[in-house]
Amino acid sequence: MDASRELHRLVSGYQVTQAVHVAATLGLSDVLAEGPKTMTELAEATGTDSQSLTRLMRALIALGLYAGDDGKYTNTEVGDALRSDAPHPIAGWVRFIGQGSHWAAYTGLADSIRTGETAFPTVHGEPVWEYRAKHPSERKLFDGAMTSMSGMLTDAVVDAYDFSRYNTVVDVGGGRGRLLSGILERYPAVTGILFDQPDVVAGVEGFQVVGGSFFESVPSGDALVLKSVIHDWADAESIEILRVCRRALPADGRVLLVEQLLDRSPDPVRTALSDLNMLVMTGGRERTVDEYRALLAAADLELTGTVPTASPAFVIEATPRHQA
Numbered sequence: 001m002d003a004s005r006e007l008h009r010l011v012s013g014y015q016v017t018q019a020v021h022v023a024a025t026l027g028l029s030d031v032l033a034e035g036p037k038t039m040t041e042l043a044e045a046t047g048t049d050s051q052s053l054t055r056l057m058r059a060l061i062a063l064g065l066y067a068g069d070d071g072k073y074t075n076t077e078v079g080d081a082l083r084s085d086a087p088h089p090i091a092g093w094v095r096f097i098g099q100g101s102h103w104a105a106y107t108g109l110a111d112s113i114r115t116g117e118t119a120f121p122t123v124h125g126e127p128v129w130e131y132r133a134k135h136p137s138e139r140k141l142f143d144g145a146m147t148s149m150s151g152m153l154t155d156a157v158v159d160a161y162d163f164s165r166y167n168t169v170v171d172v173g174g175g176r177g178r179l180l181s182g183i184l185e186r187y188p189a190v191t192g193i194l195f196d197q198p199d200v201v202a203g204v205e206g207f208q209v210v211g212g213s214f215f216e217s218v219p220s221g222d223a224l225v226l227k228s229v230i231h232d233w234a235d236a237e238s239i240e241i242l243r244v245c246r247r248a249l250p251a252d253g254r255v256l257l258v259e260q261l262l263d264r265s266p267d268p269v270r271t272a273l274s275d276l277n278m279l280v281m282t283g284g285r286e287r288t289v290d291e292y293r294a295l296l297a298a299a300d301l302e303l304t305g306t307v308p309t310a311s312p313a314f315v316i317e318a319t320p321r322h323q324a
């Protein structure tokens with residue numbers, strides 16, 4: 001391998017992110033799903049400048065998203081995955097990660113490495129959750145991104161973990177309820193409750209919805225699922241959240257964390273980059289099994305097992321300690 005070339009490829013990642021982000025924002029794959037399009041048709045459908053779009057398409061063809069034969073553009077398999085009707089839609093995530101506040105937060109990474117501080121508040125003046133509460137359009141983009149990512153993971157989680165043993169599953173910090181919908185679809189006898197911040201769950205239908213803060217209280221249920229929640233928080237806050245969950249749990253209940261594991265990841269690059277993302281965005285972190293065991297123990301919970309799924313996420317199961 002030519003090491004310099006490899007480095008050049010790696011540091012071009014920022015351009016790749018933006019090029020794919022713009023493709024998702026313009027909905028290029030959805031337009032091309034209607035059939036092959038000339039540049040004039042594509043520019044008209046997306047309201048763009050045809051010369052600039054030609055240059056973007058050149059890059060996206062080189063990157064493998066689209067093909068351009070006989071003056072007509074089409075989706076490749078990768079381009080098809082960016083369609084809004086893809087089996088596991090990822091476009092919501094792509095639209096989110098390339099947008100202003102997320103993108104700008106990464107300019108603070110070097111400072112984070114020097115100081116240990118989270119980049120987002122340094123760059124934007126306030127923590128990410130407060131910022132999003134004040135910027136509803138970005139909040140919506142983030143919720144769409146999480147729904148997009150959860151959609152990809154949901155099948156893997158419900159295939160790997162048997163929820164039929166539970167009466168009531170509470171999805172704590174469940175966003176717009178993508179995982180909960182998947183659980184209830186697969187296990188129709190289960191009752192589901194979605195819990196998240198009031199503005200996030202407003203208008204969600206299909207199950208009982210409760211708005212609130214998981215630092216105060218969460219609804220009771222024999223399974224409390226927290227997917228991609230604990231990794232958002234530093235240890236002290238994580239323990240607070242888990243203590244609140246512990247209080248809402250019956251003696252035979254379970255806390256189920258759905259998270260990546262640093263020491264067992266089937267995709268170490270993805271997990272390490274997710275950990276950096278937590279450093280930049282939220283102040284949280286990815287953790288090892290032992291680190292989760294210690295967090296749970298501090299909240300009077302005992303880690304009883306980790307179930308791999310056909311995705312980078314594991315289901316980490318815990319029960320109340322001192323169980324009768």
Ligand SMILES: C[S@@+](CC[C@H](N)C(=O)[O-])C[C@H]1O[C@@H](n2cnc3c(N)ncnc32)[C@H](O)[C@@H]1O
Pocket residue numbers: 129146147150172173174175176178195196197200212213214215226227228229232
């Ligand atoms: C990374 S997202 C995960 C969403 C969902 N579990 C998923 O995987 O798609 C973290 C969630 O925690 C929620 N959250 C943040 N602070 C919260 C709080 N104090 N109380 C309840 N939910 C909160 C956010 O609104 C967001 O939906």
